[in-house]
Amino acid sequence: MKSVIRKLIISSLDKAKNCGELELLTIPEIVVEKPKDDKFGDFSTSLPMMIAKSEKMKPHEVAKILSNHLKSEENQIASIDIAGPGFINLKMDPNFFLSRLSRVAEQGNQYGSSNSGKGKKVLLEFVSANPTGPLHVGHGRGAAVGDMLGRLLLLAGYDVSTEYYINDVGNQMNTLGRSTLSRYREILGVKNEFLSDYYQGDYVKEIAKEIHDKHGNEFLDSEDEQALPFFRNYALNSILEGIKTDLVSFGVKCDRWFSEKQLYDEKLVDSAVNWLREKKYVYDSEGAVWLKSTVFKDEKDRVLIKQSGEKTYFCSDIAYHKNKIDRGFEWVVDLWGADHHGYVPRMNAALQAMGYDENLFKVLLVQFVALKREGKKVSMSTRSGEFETLADVIKEVGVDAARYFFLMRSSDSHLDFDLELAKKETPENPVFYIQYAHARICSIFRTAVEQGISILDYTDVDLRPLNNEEEFVLIKKILTFTETVEKSAELLEVHRIAFYLQDLVGSFHSYYSRHRVLSSDQCLSSARLFLMDCLRITIRNGLAVMGVSAPEKM
RNA sequence: GCGCCUGUAGUUCAGCUGGAUAGAAUACCGGACUUCGAAUCCGUAGGUCGCAGGUUCGAAUCCUGCCGGGCGCACCA
Structure with a gap:
């Protein structure tokens, strides 16, 4: 939706330039926002303030010029205001939203998908836990985040593969x-x-x-x-x-299991070392073989081959990442536990030594999980054997709650996982709050069928009866799903979807308590049912990208 | 000592590529079921955005310093 507004603004900028009203030697990135307060309209831009200086004009004058051009631009805009220090606020015609709502039902299970990733080849490596013991909750978070990122990137139009690296030597x-x-x-x-x-x-x-x-x-x-x-x-x-x-x-899909041993068997580790040696970034000292990683901002040089002749873990990891790039991936993303963050600079250094662009490789650090039971922290340590395994957690709280809890926080913030809360089937538990909304909507449809109210297709339904404030709040939120997915994928921030759903569903429950979907007014009922269908699709697709089920009954 | 993450309501957290009066959930308190699922809704209250400077039209957001919490600093993986 915002991209539509952005286009309108760009077009009016062009017109202003052609008229000689603005110079526009440089144009900053055009930021379109939804104002916090609805009274400011549906969209706003701070563009006038950003270009006022270079135009040597006051923000208000710039805003005046742009808004004049916007007025002639489209009949989709209901009103334009200039406000505050120089914001342009746009209020859209109701039909702007209603016409877009139709497409939600048209896209159905595909709603939310886009081509913003432009088919970029991405490799996501995640979990990659050493096969020396079962997965614990920390791995679970990495698994949930990695799996969701895979789904998210796919939905946003990236060509994504997922991989688990098995450290099966050493x-x-x-x-x-x-x-x-x-x-x-x-x-x-x-x-x-x-x-x-x-x-x-x-x-x-x-x-x-x-x-x-x-x-x-x-x-x-x-x-x-x-x-x-x-x-x-x-x-x-x-x-x-x-x-x-x-x-x-746990519902986690992994496209490929990549064996470290195989790298050795195929001599890929040796060839990576040789290649780096040719590039003069490898030297021998104290009986060991070193990488000059300090050239690329690592704090010290690193050993590739020990005095004993064994290769280090780092050494084969270099070969592995080279292999990823050799396979044609354009974006190599690794999810690591936060305890490995000290390893990031040396891996970056290794890739740069091999001559790759530093934007090619990205490490996403997933912070620790503190498991809580009745307010007390549960400790985790593989060595002591007192850890809480992922399997135990799933068994206790279920896949849906476990995944949701791992995914509802920003990956770089420490997560408090409250086992008691995750088990509750009450509104304090966010995952139930969302699933309940879905079940409730499904229930409306069951009632509609019982009452013989016809459910019209998007090509036949008349949406004009949708006209109250709560309906438009809902419609507008439904319509931001796709851009939420795009942004979430681009920034690799999974938690945005959970927050989005929480917000969306809150608006639904509120709407539900104020307005009846089904009534004796056939036209109104059909229009509202259609809205409910779009909402149901959005919730279902949102939960699907998280890998959480959307039950029809609970 | 050095590096990374982090500090926002009682609690758990959003907001962080600078924007309008800092948000949500939860807990507490007070209301709402003859009608589509009350597993819900509505309302009240809750804040020196760790502290101090700086940058500018404008800072929770950017910069510097300090304080607190977590995690790293291997010829381990």
């Missing part, structure tokens, strides 16, 4: 193997020490038990080095399967 895999082997030996009653840096969680015992069930005492006399590969791989696969299952049951 020390932690060995530790996992040793942990499992040690538990296995415990089952066999073989004396051995379970070291403090082993993975403490009970899931390791369960995996060991599974191995014992299938293989009995087959590894009773095996030396560590003989047995470890088997235990490592078994545990890895078992945990990975668990992660996949958790994600599926």
